Amino acid sequence: MNAQATTTVRVSRAYRAPAERVFDAWLNAKQAARFLFATPTGEMVRAEIDARVGGKFNFTERRDGDDIEHVGEYLEVERPRRLVFTFSVPKFSSDATRVTIETAPEDFGCRLSLTHAGVYAEYARRTEAGWARILEGLAAAL
Numbered sequence: 001m002n003a004q005a006t007t008t009v010r011v012s013r014a015y016r017a018p019a020e021r022v023f024d025a026w027l028n029a030k031q032a033a034r035f036l037f038a039t040p041t042g043e044m045v046r047a048e049i050d051a052r053v054g055g056k057f058n059f060t061e062r063r064d065g066d067d068i069e070h071v072g073e074y075l076e077v078e079r080p081r082r083l084v085f086t087f088s089v090p091k092f093s094s095d096a097t098r099v100t101i102e103t104a105p106e107d108f109g110c111r112l113s114l115t116h117a118g119v120y121a122e123y124a125r126r127t128e129a130g131w132a133r134i135l136e137g138l139a140a141a142l
Contacts, residue, residue: 005121006117008118010113012114014109017109022080022138023101024079034137035137035138036070045061046059047059057070057072071087083100084098086098087116097117100117101113
C-alpha cells in the first residue's frame with residue numbers, strides 16, 4: 001500500500017451546449033480522443049470505450065515515441081447527469097483514483113463539475129491544471 005498523502009481536486013466549466021451533448025462526448029471514442037488525455041504534441045494511437053457500468057476505457061497517446069496509457073473502468077453511467085470511473089496511468093503508478101463528472105443544466109447550456117479523488121497531494125496543482133486543459137479541449141471538440 002502506498003503511504004503518500006492524497007487529496008481531492010475539483011474543476012468546473014460552463015458549456016454552451018446541452019448536458020446530453022457534453023455528457024455524450026465523454027463516451028464517444030472518436031470525439032473523446034480529440035480532448036481526453038490528448039496533448040498538443042502527442043499522437044492518440046488508441047481510443048477505446050466500453051460505455052457501460054463495468055466497461056473499461058483506454059486512451060493511449062504517443063509522446064516523444066513513448067506510449068502513455070490512460071485507463072479506467074466505469075462505475076456509474078447516468079446519462080446525462082453523472083459519470084463515475086476509476087482512472088490510472090500504469091506507466092507512472094499502479095494506483096487507481098476515482099473521477100466523478102456531473103452535469104447540470106443552466107440557462108445558456110450546462111455546467112460540468114469534475115471531482116478527482118485520491119490524487120497524490122504533491123501532484124494536485126498539476127492534476128487540476130491538466131483537467132482544466134481537458135475541459136477546455138472538450139469545449140473545442142463540441
